[in-house]
Amino acid sequence: MDGIFPPLKLVTASVPKPEADLNSDFAKSLRDLMGLMALPGLWIGRDGQGILQLTFEAIERTLPLRFIYSQVLLEAPSPVNLLMWDRRWESGEQAWAQGLQAVVDTQVFEGKPYEQIVRGEKLNIIRLSLGYGASAGKIWFGSDQPGFPTIANLAFIRAAITLAGTGILTAKAHQEAERANRAKDEFMAILGHELRNPLAPIMMSLDIMRFKNNGELPKELNVIDRQSKHLSRLVDDLLDISRITSGKVHLKSELVSLNDVLARAIENCTPLLNEKRHHLSKSLLADDQSYVQGDEYRLIQIFTNLLNNAAKFMGAGGAIVITSRRSGNFIEIDIHDQGPGIAAALLPTVFNMFEQGRQTLERSKGGLGIGLAVVKSLVELHQGRVQVESVEGQGATFSVILPLPAQRIPTPSAARVTPLQRSERTLLIVDDNEDALLALAAYLGLIGYHILTATTPEAALQHVAKSQPEVVILDIGLPGMSGYELAQEIQLRTRVKPYLIALTGYGQESDKLKSRQYGFDAHLTKPISFDLLNTALAQAVSD
Amino acid sequence: MTGFTLAGTPLTEHFHVCAFFNSKADEYDVLLPFYAEAHGQGEKTLHLVNPENFNAHKQKLADFGMPVDALEQAGQLEIQTWEHSYLAAEGKFERNSMLTNLIDSRNAAIENGFPRLRVVGDMDWVFLQDMDLRGILSYEAEVNEFLMVNKQPAVCVYDIAKLSGSMMMDLLRTHPLTLVNGVVQENPFYTPALEMLEELRTRSPEYV
Known part of the structure; x- marks a missing residue:
């Protein structure tokens, strides 16, 4: 080897200086090879074909090539054929199919050059293999330069396609992981x-x-x-x-009192706190100091999750302390418990999905290990952060840090529960889940509605034709005809449009908008909240 | 004169950086501290930005704690959009006028008492239609000498997703420093300006 290559001392990691011996072919070859090393930086987010294309572009920019042709099995069962002729991508192979076929059919040792007439020109051609297994393939390089390929040419091409092969496998693994992740979601x-x-x-x-x-x-x-x-x-x-x-959570943005939020969260956890005889104390900011910009429902969910965790993991008769305070442009809410604490090794992953469930005793306490992941995501959607401090055996303190709102205009809390209103109107419920249908019918029957039920769109339309109900509650996921289509049919077949309530498992803004577009007056999600149902029915009565 | 760093790396010998980023978030993660360091040291920064990002860019600087209005008023921060810098020649890139712009900006900064000018250019415009790629590469090669002599840092920011393999190889040849994956490295693929210009001269027009 010493006879072929100069001593390694010529290779330096620094940028070549003008005075260095840069004109030697060897130095140029080394420089080209080093340039290749930057290429994988371009591969992020690209698929196998993209990586191959980038590699070919880099090769053609460096070596005197006339064509590059590849047959690589990127996605089974058919190989992906890429052709670059005179530094341009060509989509079809028709124009020189015959010459190309001769190139491909020639059996020679890998890397050994052979002459071939292609498109009327005599070229020196080499074939190299790319990768193995699922992404195996062959690549042909053709040049009209005498002596192609030199050792330096060959080294450059081999290095390039070795890098590409690794990149393709990595991209494939990444794509498969993403596919699996989507399937899981x-x-x-x-x-x-x-x-x-x-x-x-x-x-x-x-x-x-x-x-x-x-x-x-x-x-x-x-x-x-x-x-x-x-x-x-x-x-x-x-x-x-x-x-x-999947990025489908859209927060409302309104001024919310954290004191109200904490009161609701405590209310949600009261049964568990009572059951375990925990003592809860709090030291909170004054009401007019406690406002943040956010989604009240989601904020309640954040603190309910944290309080539930504190109550769940602590032995009976423990103490939970909630404090809130200003810290610069933020409000910090700490929830401290006297539970078993969290081992130092687990702290870095405690907010990761499923990690907690696997690594802690949470399995024995129930839970999926996603509660804290939900908390973290929701806090971050509020431009805040959540952190935990804990010493094993000495409890834990979870801190939620939320930005102060740009403006502080306290608004009085609205009454949340609409009182139940009796009615003697005719109400049609349509749901193919018979148990859900009967339960809802029983509830509404108790408050005086004349109830009609249907499990199919056809039966519903018969009721509509016969009884002209004043209120209709429609499940959206019906067999044969969707709740949206049924709502349209009902509106066509009634003299006076009934008050239409959509009942669905989907509660995003886009779902609500779609309901409105189909003529629904209210949109309720399952499991149905009696408060919201009562509110909708009260609205129906007032209409 | 005080030294300076980019992505935690002191720049001492070479000053022309080809920075590849996967996202605007990555870009700001690296460059905001670079700007902040300059302003902390009383240096001037010149930002060459996409006009569409003008306001968002200022907001990013402000969010990072920079007093944008005060810096602009003091002449310590200058933000030029493409049509007033790279594409000042009626929407086209003209390397001589860009070199002149750069030299004038540097001289003005020094005359106004700033110890150094740091230039960061968003190079996305090279992907616009009908850009003179040969001229752009020639400019990138030629500007090295000016930057080297004046120890003048300039960071050319490229979006990885938009680069072809051949473009990347050419860019690597024209910048002595690269910033890939948040790391600044000396670029062994760098080709001295004279050699690069000679290669560009001999390339057929359609090949550039």
Whole structure:
């Protein structure tokens, strides 16, 4: 080797200086090879074909080539054929199919040059292999330069396609990981919706029973009530993480009192706090100091999750302390508990999805390990951050840091619960989930509505023709005809447009807009909230 | 004169940087501290930006804590849009006028008492239709000498997603420093200006 290559001392890592021996072919070859090393920087986000194209462009810019042709199996079953002739990409091979076929058919040792007439010109050609297995392929390089390829040419081409081969495999692995991730997100979204369907009638039936029993439930039903609410929260978390990861969560932006938010979050956690006899104390900013810009519902969700975690992991009779304070242009809310704390090794991953569930004792406490991931995502959507400090065995402090609003205009909290209003109107409920249908019918029947039910669009239209209902609650996911189409049909077949309420598992702004476009007056998501249902029905009565 | 750094690397020998970024976020992560360091040292920065990004760019600087209005009033920060810099010749790139613009900007900064001028140019305009790529590459090669003699830092910002392999190879040849994946490195592929200009001269027009 020493006879072929100069000593390595000629190779320097610094930029060549004008006075250096740059004119030697060897130095130029080395420089070209070093330039190739920057090429993988371009590969981020590109697929296999993109990487191949970039590599060919880099090769043709450096070597005296007339053509590059490749047959590479990027995606089974057919190879991707790329052809560059005189530094231009050519899409078709028709113009020189015959010559190209002769090039491809020539059997020679890899890297050994052979002469071939291509498009009427005598070229020196070499063939090299790219990669192996799933992305294997062959690439031909042709030049009209005498002596092509030199050792330096060959080294450059081999280095380039070796880099490309690695890049293609990496891109393929990345694409497959992304595909799997998308499939997982879609599966989680479907799972969430499918779990919601049976949950809705269970929870509604329990509410009806409580309503009938003056707000009380037998002990066994209380267990079912608590567990179904817990399950409902898990489903909500699942759906949330799926929406967040697919960028479908859009926050409202309004001035929100964090004191009100914390009061609602504490209210949500009161059953668990009482059950475990925890003591909760708080030291909060004055009301007029506690405003942030954000989505009240999501902020309540953030603090409910954190409080639930604190209550869940702590032994009975523990203490939780909530404090809020100003810190520069931010408000910091700390939730401190006396639970088992978090091992130092787990702290860096505690907000990662699924990590917590796998690495901590949370499995034994229930949960999917996505609650804190949801918290982190929601806080970040509010331009804030969440952090945790903990020493194992000495509890934990979760801190949510939110930016102060640009303007501070406290608004009075609106009344949240619309009182139940009795009505004797005719109300049609259409839902193909019979349990959900019966539960909702039972509830609304209790408050005096004359109830009609249908599980199919056809049966619904028969009721409409016969009874002209004044209110119609429509499930959107019906067999044969969607709730949107059915709403249009109903409006065509009624003398006076009934008050239309959409009932669906999808609650994004785009879903609500679509409902309005089809003539719906209200849009409710499953599992149905009695507060929101009452509000919608009150509106129907006032209309 | 005080030294200076880019992405944590002190620039001492070479000053013309070809910076490749995958996203605007990556770009600002690296360049905002570069601007802030300049202003902290009393130096002037010249930003050559896409007119569409003019306001967003100023906002980014302000969000990073720079007193944009005060710096502009003091002449310490100058933001030129493409049509007043690279494309000042009626929407076309004219290398001599751009070189003159750069030299004048540097001289004016020094005359006004700033110890150094840092230039950062968004080079996305090279991907606009009918750009004189040979002229652009010649400019990139020629400007090296001016930057080297005056120890004048200039960062040319390119969007990785828009580059072809051949364009990248040519850009690498014309910049002694590269910034890829947030790391500044001396560029072994750098080709001295005379050699590069000679190669460009001999290339057929359609090849550039």
